[in-house]
Amino acid sequence: MVACSMMMYFFIGITIVPFYTQSVWTAETVCKVLKANIKDKVLSPNSKGSEDEDIFPYPCLQVWVNVTASGQEVMLYQTEDTLERNSKCSYVPGKSENSKEVKARIETIASNFKTHQTFPCYYDPGGTQTNVIFSRLYPPKGLLFAFLWPTLMFSGGCLIIVLVKISQYVSILSAWQ
Secondary structure, three states, X not given: OHHHHHHHHHHHHHHHHHHHHHOOOOEEEEEEEEEXXXXXXXXXXXXXXXXXXXXXXXXXXXXXXXXXXXXXXXXEEOOHHHHHHOOOOOOOOOOOOOHHHHHHHHHHHHHHHHHOOEEEEEEOOOOOOOOEEOOOOOOHHHHHHHHHHHHHHHHHHHHHHHHHHHHHHHHHHHHHO
């Protein structure tokens, strides 16, 4: 159990912790929706300078918000990953989803933003990123929860080792008497 928990610590340390530490969107604030647009045709960010248009297979939702902390009008992204996958859209669906379901989901998300005008969001207090995100991929609670199970397993393994050692000590004492 102890060895397995150490492997889990190592695995979490090389997979989740770097993404958590590299995220610059650490401060939470309140965002107010200014506009939420759905564009059917959007140029791909990979087609810079090319004459033929590379169209995304899904509608592009663009949400512009007013950040209470700075008073700026910026674009909202779903997570840190959304910005890397497509910087022109606030929401990027999964690759294996049906186009009708994706369109319905994007319309639902847009109507939710129009209904709920204010919500918590995350911004970069250092100012390196001017945009905001709706939710973090690896929040502090998620990181704590990721380390909870290996810690419990490590503690359980150490407890078993201590109990075996106490049992051996008591056994040697009773055999000596």
